Amino acid sequence: MPAQQGAGPDSPPSGAAGQPPGEPLSSGPGSGRLEAVQVRAMFDRIAGVYDLMNTAMTAGLHHRWRARAAEEARIGPGDRVLDVATGTGDLALELARRVSPGGEVIGSDFAEAMLARARTKAARGGGERVRPRFEWGDALELSYADASFAAATVGFGARNFADLERGLAEMTRVVRPGGRVVVLEITTPTRLPLSLFYRVWFDRLVPLLGLLAGAIASATARVRRRGAETTIADAYTYLPNSVKRFPAPQALAGEMQRAGLQEVRYVLVAGGIVAIHAGTVPPKAPR
Secondary structure, eight states: OOOOSOOOTTOOOSSOTTOOTTOOOOOBGGGTBOOHHHHHHHHHHHHHHHHHHHHHHHTTTHHHHHHHHHHHTTOOTTOEEEEETOTTSHHHHHHHHHHTTTOEEEEEESOHHHHHHHHHHHHTOOTTOOOOEEEEOOTTSOOSOTTOEEEEEEESOGGGOSSHHHHHHHHHHTEEEEEEEEEEEEOOOOSTTHHHHHHHIIIIIHHHHHHHHHHHHHHHHTOOOTTHHHHHHHHHHHHHHHHHTSOOHHHHHHHHHHTTOEEEEEEEEGGGTEEEEEEEOOOOOOO
């Protein structure tokens, strides 16, 4: 789950996705809410265990979910695509397979350690496949021109936007009319028995996996940095709590419509644990 919300130092969020009006904002892993600088530091710290943890938490199914999200982007050879909150680049690499030959994929994130991992993966690619370009960027203030991409995606990163409305609006702005905006995100299943399994897995076992990953990371580095295990463990305490405060699938569809998207649809996969939303940028109104 990639590491991007707004870069933050210039404009702290006035509100947050999923926060009921009038409810005081709290910050910390247990609240599922962190300041931008905390999110960036957290994902920089966990970059070394991030891919392993994704595979452990999803039994490797996250690659299949990203492939499904890439399908919803409706892109093809020669297209130019943006992957926001790209993390270690798995969705960007999936998109690159679909725009080859002749296309372009940009992966944007604000955690440099994650980007370094993404660039290493891309460098291993060969043949005629497009190689994504990974660059630093703020999801709440994208540096790209209006209508400059065929599609924009975000995979497991929208929860980390300091301002969901603004992040979705920026993704919509940079996509050309007729293009697609796709959001792949974890959600909370409501039906038994999966809802019970989900609570046990995400609320109990995932934080324990984070604690173990922190200990292993320190042992592998042979340097015991004070607070390293706690920080990695906090990241995987933050994860389930950030899912809980994120809008439910129907509410997220409404947020995408308010961002200006049309034909917004979503599909639930993995028994309702993962939602894939997609919407179309409408034609520009004549002047």
